[in-house]
Amino acid sequence: MLAVFPKITVFENLEFQPPDAILGIMALFRADPAPNKVDLSVGVFQDEAGRTPVLQCVKRAERRIIEAQDSKSYVAIAGNPGFNEAMEKMLFGAGHPALEAGRVSSVQTPGGSGALSVAGHVIVRARPAATVWLSQPSWPNHLPLLRLAGLELAHYPYYDFDRHRVDFDAMVETFSSLGPGDVVLLHGCCHNPCGADLSPEQWDALADLFADRGIVPFVDLAYQGLAENLEADAHGVRVMAERVDEILLASSCSKNLGLYRERVGLASIVSRNADEAAITRTNLAQMGRGIYSMPPDHGAAIVSCILHDEELTAQWLEELGEMRERLNSLRRTFADQLAQRGADVDFSFIARERGMFSFLGLPREQVIRLREEFHVYMVESSRINFAGLNRSNMDYVAGSIIAVLQ
Ligand SMILES: Cc1ncc(COP(=O)(O)O)c(C=O)c1O
Known part of the structure; x- marks a missing residue:
């Protein structure tokens, strides 16, 4: 006799999700x-x-790539090595002590969102009980994206809505009760949605506080070059990487190179030393492999071509300056x-x-x-x-x- 199974479908419990x-x-x-x-x-x-134009430097790089490309075979799990290396220099600054010491490991990701996700998954693997603290307010996608990675999330006060400025005292008060196992997500520049950024002095003070208390900064740098310039906008990342043992960084080329739909980003982790960085690198790569296998190549190839060519870099800096x-x-x-x-x-x-x-x-x-x-x-x-x-x-x-x- 055939067993009779109750008619249950896989998707019948799904609920309607409101549109963005x-x-x-x-x-x-x-x-x-x-x-x-x-x-x-x-x-x-x-x-x-x-x-929302395609930048001229991007058009020129694309023509060169299409001319030279003779295969669409996979590149690598960690992405385009030329892209990763040029991005690290742009983010941390050539000659940054963390780069020189081999403390930085990075993988190319599908956009800044992919970088946040990969880095979030690595936090969960490394320290499942970690809490990631988000600014109040923050980019609306931070919460679902990091929650999906399995992270415990909490909020810290950031923007004073009445005075339209960063409420630094309230931030510091919250951080003063945190310690190891707490990861604080900070917007590198051009805070989305409030536009209020930390001053260089405030970044310096936070770097010292985080170093003292063993708090790990997780910097989301999605707008480098769109506030003051490439260098000033990376001050926060750079000072954190100098003074704090471990930091996470999610960066994106969606806005500063106008490559939105090409999905170009980088997830980086700065470890205590080169040996730990070598281990971290394998985890970053394996996490990307598990989520999407290989990052898309075209956008990263464009960025690599621009950043390795003086004339294209100069043109990009001009176009970025205009934006x-x-x-x-x-x-x-x-x-x-x-x-x-x-x-x-x-x-x-x-x-x-x-x-x-x-x-x-x-x-x-x-x-x-x-x-x-x-x-x-x-x-x-x-x-x-x-x-x-x-x-x-x-x-x-x-x-x-x-x-x-x-
Ligand atoms: C603060 C912030 N982080 C990350 C991203 C991710 O950008 P993307 O995934 O398109 O590179 C954005 C995009 O709007 C953003 O505003």
């Missing part, structure tokens, strides 16, 4: 027929014409416009913060009014992407904000 909030706002924006609509919710850089100057000048002009229009609120923080994002500090009702009455779209937290502004819409956006504030 930002994607929902983008869909509303697309459906809005108003000719003067403005989208400040997007997560990518845009030029004055609203495009950065666009963001910083939009910030200055927008803050001026709001002040000139007699805003009751002090928006001068906009010009002090860095990168693509800041919170305007508007309550939800005003964000909704901006969308429904003025066709100006932003995330409900009032986080805006400055790259969505341009010479023709800035006046209108500033006027709309003043109108909802009254």
